[in-house]
Amino acid sequence: MSVPLSILDLAIIGRGETARDALEAAVVVARRAEERGYRRVWYAEHHNMARIASSATSVLIAHVAAHTTTIRLGAGGVMLPNHSPLTIAEQFGTLADLHPGRLDLGLGRAPGSDQVTMRALRRDVQAADTFPQDVLELQGYLSGRSRVPGVEAIPGRGTNVPLYVLGSSLFGAQLAAALGLPYAFASHFAPDALQAAVRIYRERFQPSEQLAEPYVMAGVNVIAADDEADALDQLHQVSRARVALLLGRGTEYTDEEADALLASPQGRHITQMMRYSAVGTPATVASYLDEFARHADADELVVVHAGPTLDARLRSIDLLADVWALAPAGAR
Numbered sequence: 001m002s003v004p005l006s007i008l009d010l011a012i013i014g015r016g017e018t019a020r021d022a023l024e025a026a027v028v029v030a031r032r033a034e035e036r037g038y039r040r041v042w043y044a045e046h047h048n049m050a051r052i053a054s055s056a057t058s059v060l061i062a063h064v065a066a067h068t069t070t071i072r073l074g075a076g077g078v079m080l081p082n083h084s085p086l087t088i089a090e091q092f093g094t095l096a097d098l099h100p101g102r103l104d105l106g107l108g109r110a111p112g113s114d115q116v117t118m119r120a121l122r123r124d125v126q127a128a129d130t131f132p133q134d135v136l137e138l139q140g141y142l143s144g145r146s147r148v149p150g151v152e153a154i155p156g157r158g159t160n161v162p163l164y165v166l167g168s169s170l171f172g173a174q175l176a177a178a179l180g181l182p183y184a185f186a187s188h189f190a191p192d193a194l195q196a197a198v199r200i201y202r203e204r205f206q207p208s209e210q211l212a213e214p215y216v217m218a219g220v221n222v223i224a225a226d227d228e229a230d231a232l233d234q235l236h237q238v239s240r241a242r243v244a245l246l247l248g249r250g251t252e253y254t255d256e257e258a259d260a261l262l263a264s265p266q267g268r269h270i271t272q273m274m275r276y277s278a279v280g281t282p283a284t285v286a287s288y289l290d291e292f293a294r295h296a297d298a299d300e301l302v303v304v305h306a307g308p309t310l311d312a313r314l315r316s317i318d319l320l321a322d323v324w325a326l327a328p329a330g331a332r
Contacts, residue, residue, distance in 0.1 A: 003293045005324060006040040006302045007033050007317070008076050008188070008219060011054040014309060015241075015252075022053035025310045026060060027067045032317050034071035037326030040104060042076025042302065048117040051245050058091040065099045074104025076184065076302065077166040081109055081127035085134050086153055089141035093156020105142075106164040106184055107135055109172075132175055139163060139179075143209075162210060164217070173197035173204075180208025187296065188219030188304045191275040198297050218296035221277035222303045224285040224319040225312070231280045237308040239274070243267045277306070282323040289324075 009029050013022040030041045043054040043061060054060050057075045065073050078088055088105070096103045109131040118125070140146045141153035142161050165176035165183050168190030176183035183201045187194045198216050205214040223238070225231035240258035244251065247261055247270070261267045278288035293301055303320070307313040 003298060004039045004300050005289075005320070005326060006042065006072075006217070006300060007038050008042050008044065008302050008304045009054075010052055010304065011043060011060065012241075013051045013053050019053045023060065023063065026053075027064055028310065029305075029313060029317070030064045030068050030071060030073070032314055034068050036317060036321035038071065038317075038321070039300065040072035040074060042074050042104065042106060044076050045079045045082070045108075047121065048114065049245065051241065058088075058095065061103075062095055062098070065095065065102060070102075072102050072104055073099070074164075075106050076104075077106030077108040077164070079110055080107045080134050080138070081124075081131060082121050085138035086141060086148075086151065089138055089153035089156040092161045093142065093153050093159045096159040096161050097155045103159075103161050104164060105138075105161050106166045107138070108166040132179075135163065135165070135175070135179065160210075167197065169193055170197050170200055173201040177201045177204035177214070178206060180206050180211050182211060182215040182217065184217040184219070184302065185296070186219050187276050188221050188302075189273045191273070194218065194276075194296055202297070215300070216296070216298045217300045217302050218292070218298040219276075219302045219304065220289065220292055221274055221279075221306045222285060222289070222316060222320060223277070223279045223306055223312075224282050224316040224323075225307075226281070226315070226319070228280050228284070234307050234312055235277070235279050238306045239271060241308065242274070243270050246270055278303075282319040285320060286323040289320075 009026055011022045011026050013019055033041050043057050045057045046052045047055050057078055061073050092103060092105050109128045137147050141156050142159055144158040146152055163181050165172050165181050166186060167173060168186040170193060173183055185194055185197055202214045223231050223234045225234060239262055243261045244253045244258050247266055276292060278285040289301060305313040305316040307316050
């Protein structure tokens with residue numbers, strides 16, 4: 001239990017809830033994470049997903065930052081090909097000036113959406129091909145050494161917001177290694193290449209101004225509850241919601257219909273996406289995470305407290321903090 005824990009908050013809109021409910025819950029989660037000693041809370045850019053409220057990632061970060069005081073906040077991540085590097089530098093430069101020393105900027109190259117939504121975003125279908133160059137351009141704006149003559153990010157210039165490369169394949173591992181940036185693997189939903197990607201990243205890592213040694217973060221789902229039966233029931237509810245979200249594009253299903261989807265080949269595949277999940281009592285969860293950190297060769301775990309309700313997620317946050325012996329804010 002030596003590695004730090006952080007949280008990826010998916011800003012889930014629960015059944016019968018509104019986007020505002022999810023955004024208000026994000027503040028509650030971040031405050032609890034701050035109190036209980038988690039290192040950071042990240043939010044991911046998703047679009048056109050009926051149950052996820054983090055599409056305007058930088059706006060959500062600004063809101064949560066204004067209602068917390070010490071915890072690091074960031075994007076896990078911004079899908080950079082959806083944006084110009086200058087725009088992201090200005091957004092996160094503004095956040096860094098408002099909340100100095102608290103911002104992280106994780107970068108991914110996936111669309112965070114489907115093909116139709118990509119067109120609605122005005123995303124160039126070839127945009128992912130320039131992801132490495134776009135990362136360097138963004139880094140130049142934030143460091144105050146712009147790669148575009150005559151163009152500066154204001155705010156942004158000189159803020160040196162730390163960059164992280166996110167990925168679920170070998171490409172991200174190779175890029176993070178070549179640029180000397182921390183690498184965060186999305187094993188909470190894309191588990192297959194975890195060990196191979198981390199091995200390549202560590203073998204090929206080149207030191208940089210930001211980072212002298214390789215640093216690996218790995219995602220993992222967590223449902224910690226007071227008893228095993230409750231945790232397993234929560235897992236079933238979460239599985240129903242995820243399969244409906246990913247296969248039904250937000251269609252409301254009865255529990256029976258969701259269970260039928262789970263039993264289908266596509267549903268079983270989605271269940272396998274959650275292969276890395278720590279579910280059970282605090283002791284069970286802690287034992288799983290300890291082993292997972294070794295399995296992933298991770299320096300930090302980014303946990304997704306996946307309970308179906310805010311109360312369940314807050315209880316999971318507390319139970320894990322208790323057993324992992326995280327230091328509360330002010331004691332670190």
